[in-house]
Amino acid sequence: MSDATLQADRARPPVSPFVERLKERLFPTPLSGLLSALGIAAALWIAFVLIRWAFLDATFTGTPEDCQQTTGACWAVISARWRLMFFGLYPYELHWRSGIAGLILIAVIVASCVPVFWSATRLALLWVVSFALFWIIMHGGVFGLETVTEEKWGGLTLSIFIFCGTALVGMPLAIVLALLRRSRYPLVAKVAAVLIDTVRSLPLVTILFTVSILLPILMPDMPLSKISRVILGMALFFAAYQAEIIRSGIQSLPVGQEEAAKALGLGYWHRMTRVVLPQAFRRALPPTISQFAISFKEVALVIIIGVFDFLASGNAAYGSGEWAFTYVEVYVFLAFVYFLFVFSLSRYGAYLERRMRVGK
Amino acid sequence: MTVAVSISHVDKFYGSFKVLHDVSLNVNEGEKVVICGPSGSGKSTLIRCINQLEEHQSGDIAVLGRTIDGQGKHIDFIRRDVGMVFQNFNLFPHMTILENCVLAPMLTRKTPREEAEAIAMQYLERVRIPEQANKYPGELSGGQQQRVAIARALCMKPKVMLFDEPTSALDPEMISEVLDVMVGLAEEGMTMLCVTHEMGFARQVADKVIFMDQGRIVETAPPEEFFSAPKNARTRDFLSQVLAH
Numbered sequence: 001m002s003d004a005t006l007q008a009d010r011a012r013p014p015v016s017p018f019v020e021r022l023k024e025r026l027f028p029t030p031l032s033g034l035l036s037a038l039g040i041a042a043a044l045w046i047a048f049v050l051i052r053w054a055f056l057d058a059t060f061t062g063t064p065e066d067c068q069q070t071t072g073a074c075w076a077v078i079s080a081r082w083r084l085m086f087f088g089l090y091p092y093e094l095h096w097r098s099g100i101a102g103l104i105l106i107a108v109i110v111a112s113c114v115p116v117f118w119s120a121t122r123l124a125l126l127w128v129v130s131f132a133l134f135w136i137i138m139h140g141g142v143f144g145l146e147t148v149t150e151e152k153w154g155g156l157t158l159s160i161f162i163f164c165g166t167a168l169v170g171m172p173l174a175i176v177l178a179l180l181r182r183s184r185y186p187l188v189a190k191v192a193a194v195l196i197d198t199v200r201s202l203p204l205v206t207i208l209f210t211v212s213i214l215l216p217i218l219m220p221d222m223p224l225s226k227i228s229r230v231i232l233g234m235a236l237f238f239a240a241y242q243a244e245i246i247r248s249g250i251q252s253l254p255v256g257q258e259e260a261a262k263a264l265g266l267g268y269w270h271r272m273t274r275v276v277l278p279q280a281f282r283r284a285l286p287p288t289i290s291q292f293a294i295s296f297k298e299v300a301l302v303i304i305i306g307v308f309d310f311l312a313s314g315n316a317a318y319g320s321g322e323w324a325f326t327y328v329e330v331y332v333f334l335a336f337v338y339f340l341f342v343f344s345l346s347r348y349g350a351y352l353e354r355r356m357r358v359g360k
Numbered sequence: 361m362t363v364a365v366s367i368s369h370v371d372k373f374y375g376s377f378k379v380l381h382d383v384s385l386n387v388n389e390g391e392k393v394v395i396c397g398p399s400g401s402g403k404s405t406l407i408r409c410i411n412q413l414e415e416h417q418s419g420d421i422a423v424l425g426r427t428i429d430g431q432g433k434h435i436d437f438i439r440r441d442v443g444m445v446f447q448n449f450n451l452f453p454h455m456t457i458l459e460n461c462v463l464a465p466m467l468t469r470k471t472p473r474e475e476a477e478a479i480a481m482q483y484l485e486r487v488r489i490p491e492q493a494n495k496y497p498g499e500l501s502g503g504q505q506q507r508v509a510i511a512r513a514l515c516m517k518p519k520v521m522l523f524d525e526p527t528s529a530l531d532p533e534m535i536s537e538v539l540d541v542m543v544g545l546a547e548e549g550m551t552m553l554c555v556t557h558e559m560g561f562a563r564q565v566a567d568k569v570i571f572m573d574q575g576r577i578v579e580t581a582p583p584e585e586f587f588s589a590p591k592n593a594r595t596r597d598f599l600s601q602v603l604a605h
């Protein structure tokens with residue numbers, strides 16, 4: 001900017017700084033001004049078309065025929081088939097059980113995010129009790145509840161269950177692997193390193209095929225159900241990545257922290273659980289949150305080994321002939337539910353970081 | 361008089377680099393020893409061998425009658441009776457001052473919380489910062505943090521205290537508040553080994569001053585003699601540099 005324009009700027013009467021900045025950014029020269037105007041017009045037009053499709057011209061309830069009379073989105077498929085998407089092939093008249101079971105897991109996830117529960121005993125108690133409850137309600141066979149075997153579980157409830165199981169088995173495993181990799185015994189450290197690096201270099205799909213197809217062939221007497229095996233496979237995969245995240249948190253601590261704990265006479269276990277790991281987790285929080293988000297979305301991969309998760313149920317929801325034309329609406333809805341989960345997770349991560357910056 | 365710390369003919373290597381050469385030193389109960397010497401002469405390494413933050417390769421170290429034998433359990437017992445204060449304080453930043461102080465007594469000595477907190481408050485009062493008990497280390501000045509670190513070590517009721525340049529990371533105006541606490545501790549009869557270049561402190565409290573150079577103890581003398589008539593040429597060089605400031 002030349003001196004002359006600078007002076008002209010100063011001479012101008014005060015305008016609100018926001019409007020001023022907008023003007024400067026969007027209309028600095030006639031040509032960019034024109035391009036900006038075109039861009040804004042295009043954006044407005046796209047927004048209008050989307051809103052018209054999603055709300056103004058949309059059909060919210062009714063039959064496939066009702067939908068075909070309008071040009072907008074056919075949300076009627078969601079109101080007609082949401083139970084299939086949420087509960088999969090779970091017996092129709094027992095859907096309430098799958099609903100309650102799913103809500104229990106969501107409630108426990110939310111509760112785990114509240115600092116009051118942040119002690120190893122409280123978290124362990126919370127999760128063990130809620131998994132037992134989940135099992136009783138979903139599987140039944142006790143308290144006069146009709147038995148529903150795992151093959152019939154499905155939908156969003158199953159996806160959340162697989163995610164929770166993965167995190168619950170995977171996180172302790174990750175901590176153990178991270179600590180073993182830092183062991184003072186070279187052989188132990190080496191074995192942990194090879195294990196972590198091997199699992200990390202395999203695609204998740206191969207692990208899923210191994211646990212679901214190969215394992216039953218190799219070990220026909222395998223007592224674990226398919227879903228348990230899927231959870232174990234996913235947990236192993238999660239643990240390999242999370243172990244490295246935790247280790248990076250530990251390496252980033254000043255050595256003086258562990259030395260001070262040693263000098264106070266704390267044993268290995270206390271040094272790790274009270275001094276090293278709590279700080280390592282704080283430092284590794286952002287990548288840990290992404291790892292959770294990635295794992296939640298990776299659950300959708302189980303569709304290829306024939307587990308009827310949320311995505312598979314979504315495919316079934318439009319795949320049955322009469323609703324076949326509504327695949328866009330169904331996928332938008334699936335994406336929206338995924339977005340709700342993962343976006344809340346990121347916001348929660350941001351809140352935690354702010355909170356911890358204060359020193360807690 | 362009983363010997364609190366006995367070090368005899370200790371050699372210590374980092375890889376192939378020999379840091380300590382045949383070091384021997386006895387510290388009696390209640391004795392205050394100041395260790396000085398140029399940077400890299402092995403002062404930290406020597407006192408860190410006493411609580412086995414570093415392992416030595418040959419020679420014997422015995423603390424309060426117990427010989428260090430390289431066994432894990434054994435060393436944890438010795439560490440509980442030997443307090444250490446570091447140059448960089450090393451408070452646990454995720455815990456309040458009070459939590460920093462009660463952690464080790466509660467975990468290792470199984471002291472009930474109320475009792476541990478009462479003891480902690482007593483020591484925090486002694487280092488004159490009881491009002492900071494519920495703050496986090498990051499909210500305190502360097503001098504305050506170092507006083508907390510001393511209080512934290514004292515909460516374990518140690519019989520020996522090790523100080524590794526406790527005032528070197530402090531702004532000049534905060535040095536005296538930490539030294540005052542250390543002088544108080546010395547007057548109460550604590551057995552102390554201090555690595556420090558605060559020669560005023562050495563004159564005031566030390567029973568003997570040790571000069572180290574290149575991994576060897578070069579000179580050991582009571583402070584009057586050490587400062588007025590150092591025998592060794594390297595000690596004289598060093599003193600002229602330190603005292604010039």
Ligand SMILES: Nc1ncnc2c1ncn2[C@@H]1O[C@H](COP(=O)(O)OP(=O)(O)O)[C@@H](O)[C@H]1O
Pocket residue numbers: 374379397398399400401402403404405406
């Ligand atoms: N962990 C280590 N690995 C290798 N060399 C080290 C290590 N710690 C210290 N040293 C070396 O050992 C020597 C003595 O160190 P130190 O005891 O810290 O000296 P001082 O405390 O007297 O300054 C120095 O030369 C230093 O570079």
Ligand SMILES: [Mg+2]
Pocket residue numbers: 403404405524525
């Ligand atoms: Mg040093």
